[in-house]
Amino acid sequence: MIEGMLTGLSAALSWQGILYVMMGCLVGTFIGMLPGLGPITAIALMIPVTYSIDPSYGMILMAGVYYGAIFGGSTSSILINAPGVAGTVATSFDGYPLARKGQAGKALALAAYASFSGGTLAAVFLMVAAPLLAKVSLSFWSADYFALMVMGLTAIAAFSNRGQFLKAVMMTLLGIMLATVGIDPSSGAERFTFGSSDLLDGISFLLVAMSIFALSEALSGVLRPDQKKDVAAPSSKMGDLRLSREEIKDVAPVIGRSSILGFLIGILPGAGATIASFLAYATERNLARGEKKKQFGQGSLRGLAAPETANNAACTGSFVPLLTLGIPGSGTTAVMLGALIAYGLQPGPLLMHDNPDVFWAVIMSMYVGNVVLLFLNLPMIPYIAKTLALPKPLLTVLILFFSLIGVYLVSFNTFDLYLMVGFAVLSLILRQLNFPMAPLILGFILGGMLESNFRRAMMIADGSIAFLWERPLTLCITLVSLALLLVPLMDFLRGLKRPAPEAELSDNL
Amino acid sequence: MSVSKDRIGAFLFLVFSCAYGIYAWQIPLLPTELGISVSASTLPKIYAVVGVVVSLLALAGSFLQQATRPQGSSGALALGRTALLLVLMVLYALMLDPFGFLLATEVFLLAGYLLMGEYRPKVLFWASVPVVVVFWLIMTRVLGIYLAPGTLWS
Numbered sequence: 001m002i003e004g005m006l007t008g009l010s011a012a013l014s015w016q017g018i019l020y021v022m023m024g025c026l027v028g029t030f031i032g033m034l035p036g037l038g039p040i041t042a043i044a045l046m047i048p049v050t051y052s053i054d055p056s057y058g059m060i061l062m063a064g065v066y067y068g069a070i071f072g073g074s075t076s077s078i079l080i081n082a083p084g085v086a087g088t089v090a091t092s093f094d095g096y097p098l099a100r101k102g103q104a105g106k107a108l109a110l111a112a113y114a115s116f117s118g119g120t121l122a123a124v125f126l127m128v129a130a131p132l133l134a135k136v137s138l139s140f141w142s143a144d145y146f147a148l149m150v151m152g153l154t155a156i157a158a159f160s161n162r163g164q165f166l167k168a169v170m171m172t173l174l175g176i177m178l179a180t181v182g183i184d185p186s187s188g189a190e191r192f193t194f195g196s197s198d199l200l201d202g203i204s205f206l207l208v209a210m211s212i213f214a215l216s217e218a219l220s221g222v223l224r225p226d227q228k229k230d231v232a233a234p235s236s237k238m239g240d241l242r243l244s245r246e247e248i249k250d251v252a253p254v255i256g257r258s259s260i261l262g263f264l265i266g267i268l269p270g271a272g273a274t275i276a277s278f279l280a281y282a283t284e285r286n287l288a289r290g291e292k293k294k295q296f297g298q299g300s301l302r303g304l305a306a307p308e309t310a311n312n313a314a315c316t317g318s319f320v321p322l323l324t325l326g327i328p329g330s331g332t333t334a335v336m337l338g339a340l341i342a343y344g345l346q347p348g349p350l351l352m353h354d355n356p357d358v359f360w361a362v363i364m365s366m367y368v369g370n371v372v373l374l375f376l377n378l379p380m381i382p383y384i385a386k387t388l389a390l391p392k393p394l395l396t397v398l399i400l401f402f403s404l405i406g407v408y409l410v411s412f413n414t415f416d417l418y419l420m421v422g423f424a425v426l427s428l429i430l431r432q433l434n435f436p437m438a439p440l441i442l443g444f445i446l447g448g449m450l451e452s453n454f455r456r457a458m459m460i461a462d463g464s465i466a467f468l469w470e471r472p473l474t475l476c477i478t479l480v481s482l483a484l485l486l487v488p489l490m491d492f493l494r495g496l497k498r499p500a501p502e503a504e505l506s507d508n509l
Numbered sequence: 510m511s512v513s514k515d516r517i518g519a520f521l522f523l524v525f526s527c528a529y530g531i532y533a534w535q536i537p538l539l540p541t542e543l544g545i546s547v548s549a550s551t552l553p554k555i556y557a558v559v560g561v562v563v564s565l566l567a568l569a570g571s572f573l574q575q576a577t578r579p580q581g582s583s584g585a586l587a588l589g590r591t592a593l594l595l596v597l598m599v600l601y602a603l604m605l606d607p608f609g610f611l612l613a614t615e616v617f618l619l620a621g622y623l624l625m626g627e628y629r630p631k632v633l634f635w636a637s638v639p640v641v642v643v644f645w646l647i648m649t650r651v652l653g654i655y656l657a658p659g660t661l662w663s
Contacts (some may be wrong), residue, residue: 170518430592
């Protein structure tokens with residue numbers, strides 16, 4: 001373990017490691033600030049870049065983009081009340097009132113400190129939890145993996161917003177179905193290729209991710225200009241960036257509590273930064289007494305620190321199931337899982353043993369990433385804020401270009417571009433019908449692994465489905481999956497008489 | 510009876526699952542797969558059945574649930590602009606091989622900006638020519654990625 005940590009540290013602290021973390025944090029901050037573009041889009045846009053570099057640095061870059069995007073989302077939440085990321089919606093509850101009071105500088109600085117503390121504390125928890133879980137999961141069989149995949153898939157559907165459960169299940173299924181296109185790796189049979197040689201290798205993960213997130217996100221902004229807040233000029237009054245000693249004393253316990261809460265929620269598959277930030281905000285509001293409670297929603301420092309700490313801690317926590325079990329904890333880590341597979345690496349318990357450089361480099365880079373976010377972004381806040389004024393028409397076309405060319409430069413096949421346009425149209429329609437997109441990419445990525453583990457488990461069990469309940473561990477995971485499915489299903493059946501919810505949060509699970 | 514978004518979505522998924530199921534049942538079994546419990550078509554068939562069940566459940570739910578308020582439709586201008594951008598992306602894919610990266614991208618960016626309502630010549634120039642040239646230089650000179658000049662000229 002110590003050796004692995006040192007290997008990771010040397011990769012994270014090498015000049016390339018620091019360069020990629022800085023680059024990731026800056027790009028992520030910029031993209032995260034733009035309303036409508038979340039960490040999934042930011043990471044999807046960076047995937048073509050990571051293909052040409054070492055896997056360790058590729059993951060370091062993507063982790064930097066992830067934190068940067070969350071931090072950038074806070075900046076636009078505070079300055080213009082337009083959260084760039086669903087995970088920073090709760091930040092705007094108290095961040096924007098603070099900015100309106102002329103304390104934008106203090107709000108941004110506190111957001112940076114809270115993000116740093118949440119991310120760093122969660123990285124310590126991750127360093128302890130990940131190897132332990134990886135050790136336990138070494139005893140997993142194919143049957144357990146199959147049950148785990150099912151749990152990962154059901155969890156993301158179960159944690160979807162109210163009224164969206166069946167939609168999330170449908171999207172997960174659609175993703176799994178799309179994953180079956182191409183030559184079956186076990187038998188060599190052609191499936192759903194319609195005689196096209198371009199589909200023999202299946203549909204590329206990058207193509208799907210770019211189309212349903214980057215392309216359709218940009219096109220949604222064009223299609224619904226009235227529903228997306230236009231990028232407004234940031235507040236010119238930044239105010240003082242410093243926090244007083246009393247204010248630090250006041251928010252310190254909040255940061256401690258929210259770090260633990262955010263990390264634990266981040267570990268749960270499906271429950272990402274959004275849920276963590278809302279829960280942390282609600283917890284602090286309930287814990288507050290008297291005058292402090294009244295300040296919530298009016299510019300409370302506690303109300304700003306709680307979601308900011310929790311969302312960063314949750315981002316780090318979501319790496320635990322990804323690195324140790326190979327199951328993404330969120331839509332964003334699902335995209336990262338796809339990138340790892342594209343590198344030829346198999347995330348899971350063996351990753352720590354087979355590729356300790358990648359495993360530990362990611363963990364160690366989190367410390368570097370948090371330091372970079374604090375020391376690089378804090379003095380640059382006034383300048384970064386100015387980029388919010390970038391004209392939207394130019395940005396939309398540039399995103400379309402980078403998405404298309406990103407996929408083309410990997411395959412050099414124009415068929416992929418036509419397929420991208422098709423997927424963009426499909427996801428535009430699905431978005432209009434309020435379907436969440438994150439379960440689709442999760443289903444698409446886990447679909448292949450689900451099938452191969454199922455076939456292996458069936459082969460070991462002589463074609464009997466009894467493998468699902470023969471071992472206590474498999475049975476436990478299966479029961480949890482069933483519970484995760486049944487609870488929202490019952491809720492759905494109970495709620496049939498109630499009017500359907502209108503407003504739904506974005507799909508940045 | 511109003512047609513809610515949930516109902517349209519569930520119906521579309523039902524149609525898709527049925528079509529997927531039809532193709533799943535046509536996946537040919539290879540000689541090596543004869544006699545084994547799970548073949549290449551087993552899971553696609555299961556997915557299709559689950560897809561049909563889930564979409565029927567969602568469809569039934571949308572009928573039982575009180576109809577949602579009709580939601581405001583997007584403006585015709587926004588819809589037309591989105592459609593034109595999609596057409597432009599197809600045209601870009603068509604242009605890439607014959608015209609090459611530099612020209613095709615330049616045309617794509619300029620046409621895209623114009624479609625999005627940006628007409629200022631200075632902005633059009635600075636947001637397209639340097640972007641394409643710098644990107645091309647990074648790709649070809651720094652990263653060593655070969656970008657074909659276009660079959661029309663070579």
